[in-house]
Amino acid sequence: MAAKNLAYGRLSKVFFVLVLIFAVLYIFPIFWMFLTSIRPDNDIHKFPPTVIPKALTLSNYLYVFTGMRGFSRYFLNSVVVTLSTVLIVLLASAMSGYAFGMRKFRGSGLLFMLVLSVLTIPYIMYLIPIYIMEYHMGLTESYIGLILPYVALNLPWGLLIMRGAFSTIPLDIRDAAIVDGCGEFRMVFQILLPIVRPAFVTTTIITFVFSWQEFMFASTINKKNNWQTLPVGIVWIRDELQTMAMGKVGAAIILSILPVLILFFVFRKFFIEGLSEGMLKG
């Protein structure tokens, strides 16, 4: 028995080394981008090329803030679109999550199944009709044009999570509040919402991560600088600058992922648990 434990201990060391190697390889692409972003252009593009920088500079970052067209606007757009999407999803999914979770109504099971079936449908199927619809309503080239489909695509997830949370609340709480003369809306917003706070966190994270990264809808619906979000905007910046300005593009990439990366590290537990829990519930 003791020998066995020892064998496992040795195995565990081997595993640790292997995992460590993988982890280093895993971070490397981002690290390489970072390294590129703090090198002057002539150092990046010299011949023969070297891995270790000969000179370091912050000028690329300075350029992003002062000379780069669009970056700050894209950033603002991403923030506006993401926050609005998250807020609307939270409100709508909490309301109907309550209805599905605590109010039994005829056909609720069927309706819910229909909502969930959405999750497997490829998004490209929605893209064409939504584009035509928004084109006719004049919603392309606007924040709303992105927010509306983002909300719709995230709602099924939110609904799934919220329904789960509401259905764990004992019905007595609701009945007691109603007997005491509390209106249904006040009851949901003042008494029940605080109870399902964890579901709010999960829904927020899932929606946030999706909206912050979305590319296909953004690049199709908005084609002008004013309304574009970061994931597409930075690709435009790269296309404009071409490959010889990788330092500047790298700085823009690092700057655009840094705030989210910090959020992610600070709230890592919520992110990891939230994202996986939310999806595992399906």
Added chain:
Amino acid sequence: MMDDVFIKSARWQKKKRRLSENVNLFVFLLPAMFFILVFIAFPVLYSGYLSLTAFKFGIDKVPTFIFLKGYIDRITNDSMFTAALINQLVFAVSYFSITFLFSLVLAIFINELSFGVQAFQVIFYMPMIIPMSLAGITFAWLLSPINGFVNIIIRSITENPRFMFDWYQEPKTALIGLVVARSWKMVGFTLIIFIAGLKGIPSSYREAARVDGASFRQEMWWVILPNLRPYMLISSIWILINSLKVFDLVRVITEGGPGIRTYTLYYYSWKLAFERQDLGQASQVAYITAAIIVILAVVLNRVFRPETAERA
């Protein structure tokens, strides 16, 4: 007489309350249902309708109904579609195997560690929050033929120009290069699922196996893997659905090239719709993609579910 009035008014009250409850219910459901009906249900039906028509946006005034002819054309008479389908299948199979196996092995390793579990989870999860398009630029730069890291390393080993190539413009490596970038981003998620599954296996199972003298490999094969089955199902369905949604990478890195070597179903459908304005053909491709996803999901359910089904 008085009684009658009383009863009537009580009934009325009850009716009124029920009515107001139903109104409330309607209001609670309204926002979500609005979005789902207008931006999900309608689009699915509308693109279903479009897929049965020939319709060029901005050229044809109204769609011409052609029933299934479009689908038949796509399947039998559209070399681009066939190419995109084959690319997509190659992509899906390699993406599936890389992501599934790599995250499973990694999860088993990490689960055996006595410390650092949290830290490793965070590291492998990190790419999940980096937009795919930016990850795409990063990988294109890493593999860039001019001064990309990989080619610098290769150059330091051999000066032979045969080994110096533009990974994303080389027909042999372009698609697998995309697979690697996408797996890099997604492994963290399935890793977390597997770790959750491993943590859920009661330690008594493993101890019992050890007492019986099982080696680590036997323990894996007979105790761990069978218990992971439900988690394998979840992660494979998730990987699978994702393996068909390949748009941003193609658009950012290869634009479908070299030639049409990295055309995927998504990309082809998008090209048809937004560059050739052919909404009918684009919808046919989108619907076929959806059909493939549904079929594969059902198959996967069969593969991983037998045991839980018996128990239920």
